[in-house]
Amino acid sequence: MLKRLSVISAVLIACASFSTGAWADSDGQDLPTVKRQLPQYTADGQLLLPKNFHQWIYVGSPLTPNALNGGKANFPEYHNVYIEPGSYAIYKKTGEFPEGTIFVKELQLTTPQQFPDGSRNEPSGRGLFPGKFNGADVTVKDSKRFAATDGWGYFNFNHFEPKAKMAKVKAKEECAYCHIASAKKDDVWTQFYRLLDDDGHLNPNYKPETQ
Structure with a gap:
């Protein structure tokens, strides 16, 4: 006994x-040591769409729908953002995004609207709801490769489905300039993702337009 x-x-x-x-x-x-998934490129420098990114760390889904932006929103879809797990583990430990950090922003349309503000009724209530996937954007940190765009490379894998298998880096005026000017930390919009920025403060240098 x-x-x-x-x-x-x-x-x-x-x-x-x-x-x-x-x-x-x-x-x-x-945090435990996490094996990193680093970016992969073709011989001519195109980035391959990261595999299995739906299994990465999900950080948030900003939304600026057409119905709230005069029908002409620059980014009308949900932006479902994922960070590569190994990069996230290092960031949470050091407070810095390491070289080779990958963010995947999968675009997802809203479901068809029933009201002028873009909303619709569903069993849970009236609101905005995610619909079909609509392509993806990917951001990679590499201070040497992307020195001309402040250390980050920006890639678009279509704004429709299916997503492209590979993509060329975007020019500075297409993506990087906005991140450099307005993103809160290291050209990343941490102010919109509480897993990356838990202090709740927006970029003090950003002054939104008044309505």
């Missing part, structure tokens, strides 16, 4: 230790 109790106690202690370790990892202070 005593032997059996000793075995049970040992199991309980082991379980408690495992639980404590799991919680220590979850606060971002003692």
Whole structure:
């Protein structure tokens, strides 16, 4: 009987230790080592669309629908943003995006509107709801390769489906200039993603237009 109790106690202690370790990892202070998935390029410098990005760390989905922007929003879709897990682990530990960081922004249209503001009724209530996928954009940090665009390369894999398998880097005036001017940290819009920026403050240098 005593032997059996000793075995049970040992199991309980082991379980408690495992639980404590799991919680220590979850606060971002003692993250485990994660194998990184680095960007891959063709011989002529095109970026290959990262594989299995839906399994990466999801950080958020900003939305600027056409109905709220005079029918002419620059980015009318949901921007479902994912960061490569190894890069995220390093960022949470150091506060810096490491070389080779990859962000995938998958574009997703809203469902057809029923009201002028773009909303519709669904069982959960009236609102905006995600519809069909509509292409993707990818951003890669490489200070040497993309020195002309402040260390980040920007790629579009179509604004429709199916997504392209590879893409050429965009010129500075197409993407980088806006990130450089208005994104909060290291040309990344961390102000919109609480997993990347938990202080809740927007870029102090950005002054939105008044309506």
